[in-house]
Amino acid sequence: MGRDIQTALSETKRMFEIITAPEVSLETRKKIARETTENFANNINKGFLEYRKSVTESGEFAVTEWSGQGSILKDALDREFIDALGGFGIYSPGIRHPKIVAAVKAQLDRSPQYSQEMLDPLRAHLMKVLSMLTPGEIQYGFFINSGTEAVEGAMKLAKLYTGKSGFISMLKSFHGKTLGALSLMGKSVFRKPLLPLLEGVRHVPFGDYKAVEDALKAAQQVGDGIAAVVAEPIQGEAGAIVPPDDFWPNIRKICDRYGVLLIADEVQTGFGRTGKIFGVDHWDVAPDIMCLGKALGGGVMPMSAFISTPKIWKCMEPNPFIHTSTTGGNPLACAAALAHINVMLEEDLPGQAAEKGAYILSKLEELKSNYPKILAFTHGKGLLIGMEFFSDEIGYKVASGLFSRRVLTAGTLNNSKNIRIEPALNVSYEIINEILNRLEDTFKSIN
Numbered sequence: 375m376g377r378d379i380q381t382a383l384s385e386t387k388r389m390f391e392i393i394t395a396p397e398v399s400l401e402t403r404k405k406i407a408r409e410t411t412e413n414f415a416n417n418i419n420k421g422f423l424e425y426r427k428s429v430t431e432s433g434e435f436a437v438t439e440w441s442g443q444g445s446i447l448k449d450a451l452d453r454e455f456i457d458a459l460g461g462f463g464i465y466s467p468g469i470r471h472p473k474i475v476a477a478v479k480a481q482l483d484r485s486p487q488y489s490q491e492m493l494d495p496l497r498a499h500l501m502k503v504l505s506m507l508t509p510g511e512i513q514y515g516f517f518i519n520s521g522t523e524a525v526e527g528a529m530k531l532a533k534l535y536t537g538k539s540g541f542i543s544m545l546k547s548f549h550g551k552t553l554g555a556l557s558l559m560g561k562s563v564f565r566k567p568l569l570p571l572l573e574g575v576r577h578v579p580f581g582d583y584k585a586v587e588d589a590l591k592a593a594q595q596v597g598d599g600i601a602a603v604v605a606e607p608i609q610g611e612a613g614a615i616v617p618p619d620d621f622w623p624n625i626r627k628i629c630d631r632y633g634v635l636l637i638a639d640e641v642q643t644g645f646g647r648t649g650k651i652f653g654v655d656h657w658d659v660a661p662d663i664m665c666l667g668k669a670l671g672g673g674v675m676p677m678s679a680f681i682s683t684p685k686i687w688k689c690m691e692p693n694p695f696i697h698t699s700t701t702g703g704n705p706l707a708c709a710a711a712l713a714h715i716n717v718m719l720e721e722d723l724p725g726q727a728a729e730k731g732a733y734i735l736s737k738l739e740e741l742k743s744n745y746p747k748i749l750a751f752t753h754g755k756g757l758l759i760g761m762e763f764f765s766d767e768i769g770y771k772v773a774s775g776l777f778s779r780r781v782l783t784a785g786t787l788n789n790s791k792n793i794r795i796e797p798a799l800n801v802s803y804e805i806i807n808e809i810l811n812r813l814e815d816t817f818k819s820i821n
């Protein structure tokens with residue numbers, strides 16, 4: 375575009391006025407909606423718009439997000455959408471939970487970032503509180519801003535502690551897209567264009583503990599050192615795939631037997647999403663390292679962490695700067711996380727997720743038998759629910775049919791055969807029934 379200081383000045387002034395205005399007229403919002411599409415095409419990625427267009431049909435891809443509360447999002451034209459996607463799992467307490475917003479606003483007036491030189495009180499306090507919720511001996515942690523960074527940190531910690539560099543990861547897994555996390559990823563569509571990635575990562579079928587043991591045995595036989603086995607308690611991005619009940623208890627035992635660490639990537643399953651505080655709680659397993667993210671910041675601030683036991687964390691003590699982040703665990707993010715944990719416990723979000731998830735799954739089973747050519751399988755626990763369709767084409771039609779009925783769901787980017795339902799954990803039964811009605815209406819229209 376070329377340098378244009380004057381326009382940059384006037385554009386920032388205009389947006390500042392819009393952001394800070396108590397009311398923005400419909401005319402202005404319409405203009406913003408038009409500009410947003412243009413800006414995405416010119417400054418973000420045209421492919422993104424093309425993808426939206428095909429999923430959402432008839433120009434609806436230009437929908438521009440404006441505001442939200444609880445389980446309802448409004449676009450710039452004041453149209454309401456039901457949020458059954460939860461921002462891929464960040465909105466567990468709902469959009470803009472008043473308590474979490476209040477905590478962040480108040481902290482903003484005290485100190486938004488830390489000096490980097492003094493000790494900030496919220497970060498350590500948050501970790502102390504987290505250690506009261508986590509399984510096993512977990513007590514230490516490092517805060518960053520995204521789930522991917524949590525996975526990167528967990529990988530570094532496992533390498534530092536064990537002195538080994540290999541990992542066993544799961545097919546179809548999702549751990550983020552930076553080069554380290556991508557090495558663990560179980561999908562070729564994201565990995566293949568970036569090969570070679572980290573050496574020494576072996577992938578085995580998710581849910582098959584014998585395959586984990588075989589991979590460790592093979593690594594031992596050829597002299598490859600394995601630092602850790604990494605898995606999501608329930609695979610989220612793959613479509614809410616629940617492993618057999620013997621999987622997690624057995625990989626725990628196998629890791630101990632082979633002297634390998636066990637990393638649970640709870641970025642999506644943590645904080646009540648699956649009906650327990652953490653996904654591994656379904657099987658009473660204590661991992662050595664956990665990755666947290668998404669909902670940790672209460673849907674208000676980006677926030678993530680990798681956390682572990684005192685025994686393992688000791689390897690970070692000689693040089694505490696071995697892993698750093700300038701903005702990770704900033705006071706706003708910590709205030710959000712502390713308020714979110716309070717909301718999660720006070721509102722019993724895990725309990726709500728368990729009960730409401732069971733209700734939705736039972737209703738989906740009914741839909742499955744009433745529409746046997748559309749819905750093939752249902753998966754999930756709590757409010758991490760996957761609908762598996764007979765083909766990509768059907769899934770695509772369901773995703774676009776739901777969008778045109780103003781329900782947001784997570785059809786996975788490269789696989790619309792699986793669509794996730796991941797609403798706020800305190801979503802009302804009234805809204806749940808509305809989602810189910812609109813889903814059935816969509817099924818009817820494509821039957």
Ligand SMILES: Cc1ncc(COP(=O)(O)O)c(C=O)c1O
Nearest residue numbers: 520521522548549550639641642
């Ligand atoms: C299990 C898991 N780990 C890691 C990530 C990456 O998190 P982020 O997108 O915040 O970097 C995701 C994101 O979907 C995830 O589901």
